[in-house]
Amino acid sequence: MKVYGVIGWKNSGKTSLMERLVAEITGRGFTVSTVKHVHHDVDLDIPGKDTYRHRVAGASETVLASAHRFALMREHRGAEPELPEVLARLAPVDLVLVEGYKRDAHAKIEVWRAETGQALIQTHDALVRAVATDAALDLPVPVLDLNNTAAVADFILREVGLAL
Template sequence: MSHPDNTLPRIGFAAWSGSGKTTLLKRLIPELRNRGLRPAVIKHAHHEFDVDKPGKDSYELRHSGANQTLVASSRRFALMVETPEIEEGATPDLDALCAKLDPARSDLILVEGFKNADLPRIEVYRKANDKPPLYPDTPGVVAVATDAGGLPFHGPVLPLDDPSPMADFIIEHLSLYPLLNG
């Protein structure tokens, strides 16, 4: 589906480290795809990362000073952009990153991290982490996915280990019904 203003609907996932955000997304993505949706993911990394490997041509070209390096095959491509203008440890601009995604290839963006971004988010809360829920102090929490009962949350409380109700919630919250199969 084409999005008139070239923006995709987004929903974020917030949690303490080790709560299972990525594990949850790995279950949720196939559920959304089975319903005919094409999710994109933007994940915030709090540490340096590299998709390249020393010795590979693209790595060597990038490390020789290329500001942008695009590696392409018949099945996928990856664009690596050096961002020295962003202060070390600063959070990248989520809107700018979302604008890099092709809205003709996806229907929604699942955002992992970016806790200060202005977007609706689902908190992933695991009782075993022995930490307090984020929702009292984190803006934009519209639902909580948890394995703990009895949370005093004002909105939907979703099961952590079943992606189907979460997919239902996201489809409803982001008004994605026109994009569904059948």
């Protein structure tokens, strides 16, 4: 599987770009999965419900399954899993887009907007291969129009060797 990251500071537009990229790239016939890193505890379950009770009782993994989707919850009861461990659990696809994990060792595109008031990550991370922005920047990496999803998708697909 090819892996490519979308990073940036809070409120820079990462999730909106991810959503548009998934639609654009799947629309071109590729299969895409996503991984989203969060800094808070995540729980899809509801206290008192059956699967919650299974987990509290000590189940390592619990699956919520229905006619249209399933969710696998794994209790790791320890340190946060590293990105490679998370990726290893995914079914094979053409491309995995990763939102977050900005300090991990994979190629990334940075989403940057001046209005966030944050400095560029690219200046300190050689794995940031381009910056998607709505500002005019002079950088040693390609500067892409944040609002041109097709161009950003083209760049990523070329980077991972999936360009048609």
